[in-house]
Amino acid sequence: MFENVLIAEDHESVNFSLRRTLEDLQIPHFDYAYYCDQALSKIKKALQVGKPYDLLITDLYFEIDGTTEQILDGPELIKEAKGLQSQLKILVFSAESRPSIIRPLFDDSGIDGYVRKARRDAQELKTAVGSH
Numbered sequence: 001m002f003e004n005v006l007i008a009e010d011h012e013s014v015n016f017s018l019r020r021t022l023e024d025l026q027i028p029h030f031d032y033a034y035y036c037d038q039a040l041s042k043i044k045k046a047l048q049v050g051k052p053y054d055l056l057i058t059d060l061y062f063e064i065d066g067t068t069e070q071i072l073d074g075p076e077l078i079k080e081a082k083g084l085q086s087q088l089k090i091l092v093f094s095a096e097s098r099p100s101i102i103r104p105l106f107d108d109s110g111i112d113g114y115v116r117k118a119r120r121d122a123q124e125l126k127t128a129v130g131s132h
Helices: 013-026 034-047 076-085 099-107 121-132
Strands: 004-008 029-033 054-056 089-094 113-116
Touching: 004 013, 004 034, 013 029, 029 034, 034 054, 034 076, 054 076, 054 113, 076 089, 089 121, 099 113, 113 121
Parallel strands: 004 029, 004 054, 054 089, 089 113
Antiparallel strands: none
């Protein structure tokens, strides 16, 4: 089971739901970021202090809101995070349903799981996180 999880999700209500799901799974420590740059910074800091994240849960798409960001989307965040911490488990939680977008995330980016935002997604998320 995971002990230290980072959520990268820009929608507050989804972020709240993800945190609730992790609480239900009794994950002892989790953190969240609303921006990709913020998430990468938290990964770097966690590595520096010797408490790396076990799992990154990220969306694929992040709304542009005028905040200056270097990393603009989930696929880029995944690439950067894996570059820093190659053993980091990554679960994508997104509304994206096109196989042409999802398959390369497994084949090329090395993600460990994908849960689509849809009906019963909280249960599927619990299953995905709990199975590792």
